Amino acid sequence: MAGQSNAAPVVIKRKKVVQGGGHHGGAWKVAYADFVTAMMAFFLLMWLLNATTEKQRKGLADYFNPTIPMNRVSGGGDGAFGGDSVFHDRTMTQTGTGAVDERATPENKARGERGETGEAAEEQARLEEVEKLLKARTGESMTMERLLRHIVTRITDEGLVIEIFDLPDVPLFLGDTDQPAPILPQIARLLAEVLPITTNRIAVSGHVRSYPITLIRNPAWDLSALRAQRMRELIESAGLPGERTQRISGFADRKPATPDPMAVRNNRLEVILLRKDR
16 A cells, blocks of 8 residues: 555546537527417418408408497497497597587587488488389380390489490480380380389480591480480370479480490480489
8 A cells, every 4th residue: 555655646537428409498489489470360361351342351450440449329338438439529529530410519519420311211212112113024024024125223322323225136216316216115104104103303314325536527415415305205205294304414425334435335325313412
């Protein structure tokens, strides 16, 4: 033992082996999850834009807008606004979006969206009834079927438009004149039967196809006005009171119904049941 007192000490080195790239905390997982969520929201938005109408998109936008209540009318609760919506004219400042103008309070005079009054709704129902009655004549007889081939209807802001047009094989007038073909008096009698459902005033307008520019004198203006006048005479002779006629108009070829201004389809008459405010 004494002979080994000057021996060098034994040193043991322990080497730590690190495998792989080490631990990174998993932050990339959070970033990836955020990316996937954002992509899902993006594709959902694209689908909604393609699958919904303009009115539905407006409703969705209002739902996610915290400043617009879902219902503009007063509620029945007793919360912060005492049962009234934030658009009530006695609750919020007058920004032009509260209440409706028919029921504005005299001290605030709020102005909002005009609701459809009972009179307007009743008038709309009468116009729709006339339209349905015309369409219901389909199938009554072969003669009625031939007449209704010439008629289409649509409801516009002006009123109920009853459009009567030429067919390639059956014109409403003889040539380029205002002399009615045999089918036009029959159509006039049909209109005289259904128009008395309402008391609305009537407007008659004439339209014709375009004529070649090589003509020395373009007959479109005179012809459209004469045909409208002739239609008025036929309807009145079929029994409709003359005092219901509000106006007669000739539009020449200025409002074509087809992309081809010279097409026969542009030869047409429009009998319009006017709304009360027209």
